[in-house]
Amino acid sequence: MNFDVDLFVIGAGSGGVRAARIAAGYGARAMVAEEFRIGGTCVIRGCVPKKLLAYASRFADDFADAAGYGWRVGETRFDWPTMVAAKEKEITRLSAIYRANLEKAGVQIIEERAEIAGPQSVLLASGRLISAKHILIATGAAPELAPHVPGLEHAISSNEIFDLKSFPSRLLIVGGGYIAVEFASIFARLGAMVTQVMRADNILRGFDEDMRTGLRDELCHAGILFGFGRLPTRIEKRDGALHVALSNGDLLVVDQILVATGRRPNTDKLGLENVGVALDAAGAVKVDAWSATNVPGIHAVGDVTNRINLTPVAIREGHAFADHVFGGKPVAVDHESVPSAVFATPEIGAVGLTEAQARERYDIVDIYRSSFRPMKATLSGRREHTIMKLVVDGASDRVLGAHILGHEAGEMIQLLGIAVKMKATKADLDATMAVHPTAAEELVTMRTRTARYERKPG
Structure with a gap:
């Protein structure tokens, strides 16, 4: 059978773009469809703009610290519209680079929505039907606003917060995950009065307990007000403000509400039911170690599979898919010991097992x-x-694991991730010469064990 293309990718985020470029490098005729902007969540409304905002927020500390080092700093003032414009200029530049890289690789770009019409066919919003030998779903995930309470339509998600017309002086953040924590840290340092509420009794479920508690204490010191075990029950907009009732009976008046309680895979209205692609309970595409679905010829990578929802993981999965399917190289991605970072201030860097996981x-x-x-x-x-x-x-x-809370923790954990991935021993770290004076030298000079846990038989 003759096909229009060898590979049709739905979604031009990091995973989809990488897969298309590598496949084209092997000689495949590749096409990518994207209905929003080239670059996906990470470039347009995720990691990149978030990190830029984190940098902006840290100047408040730098200005305050300068006096101790002999500098005399005059009046400082943060201008939100200037930052938003600068952010937009940078993500536009990066999006253009993604586009240029696809074009240089010979990948065709279709800037409209695409849905699966059959096992080897895709229907564009314009009505054009394209046949493809292989289809890759790389549509990522989207914020999910929850809990569903009266007035929730007045809240925003992490998609909208980057482009607010005015800076929210009073901000309520709902959620305790890394997205919620990062924005709480950012806006508090930019000058907002931030309140953060969540169902849990602490932030960052799944991270090491010492890191969770340590960051929570630092954020409290930065002025963030936490409300654990409580959520909004009603939101009303009146007198130019949002009036929020909480489950513990408290009432808050804020300028903006950011709901960051989770993300859901983008699988709605993709036509997956037309071919019987299997989804899990969360709506994610089920795949095997090779990113293949239950339908021959249809694969999926990145957040839409809900494996590890990190941009570098999506990129690695997309690359491995292309190597396997078009390069004849049977590569399966190893999802163990993946380093990650929380870009709050201070940062958290983590790789491998937490203490609790190791003890289990x-x-x-x-x-x-x-x-x-x-x-x-x-x-x-x-x-x-x-x-x-x-x-x-x-x-x-x-x-088994390494965890850092502090300045540039993300940079340190990237390098330490190599050692953990290579199954380095504590003796290997001890034998590594320290670089002095640095914070990172502590990682190779911690010689005294602080605790030992032995599991009793039976």
Whole structure:
């Protein structure tokens, strides 16, 4: 059978773009459809603009710290419209680079919505039907506004917060995950009065407990008001403000409400039911180790599969898919020991198992933990602490996990992720020469075990 293209990708985010480029490099005729902007969530309304806002928020600390180092800084004022315009200029530049890279690779770009019409056919919004030997679903995920309460239509998601016309002086954030925490940290440092509420009793479920507690305390010190075990029950808009009733009986008056309680895979109205692509309970596309669905010729990568929802993972999955299907290289992505970061201030960097996870899986677990005041804070006078933690298998000495709370934790964990991935031992870290004076040197100089947990037989 003759096909219009060898590969049709639905979604021009990081995973889809990488898959199309690599496939084209193997000689495949590739086409990508995108109904919004080239670059996907990460470039347009995710990691990139969020990190830019995090940088902007940290200047408040820098200006305050400068006096301790002899600088005399005059009046400072943050201008939200200037930041929004600068952010838009940068993501437009990056989107153009994504487009140029696709075009250089020979990938055709279709800027309209596409849906699956059959096992090897795709229907465009314009009515054009395209046949494809292989179809890749790379549509990512979208914010899900919950809980569904009266007045929820007045709230916004992380998609809209980057382009607000005016800066919210009073901001309510609903949720305790990394997106909620990052925006709470950002807006508090930019000058907003931030209240953060959530169902849980602490932030960042799934992260190591010491990191969760340490960051929560730092955010409290930054002025964020936490409401644990409570959620909005009603939202009313009147007198130019939002009036929010909480489940514990409290009433809040705010300028804006950001709901960051989770994301759902973008599988609605994709035509998946036309061919019987299997979905899980969360609506994610079910795939095997090769990113293949239950329907021959249809694959999926990235957040739409709800495996590990991180941009580098989507990129790796897209690359591996193209290597396997078009390059004849049977590559399966290893989803173990994936480094990640929370870009709050201070940052969290994590790779491998938490202490709790290790204690569930291993008979002997050794903990090496250090908490110290970073060197910069000694002259600035800032109340700031760095926490570093290594989780080690007490039997083999292998480092099972590493966790950092502090300045540039994301940068440090990327490099430490190599050691954890290579199954380095604590002795390997001990044998590594320190770089002094740095915060990272603590990772190779923590010689004293702070705790040991032994699981009793039976």
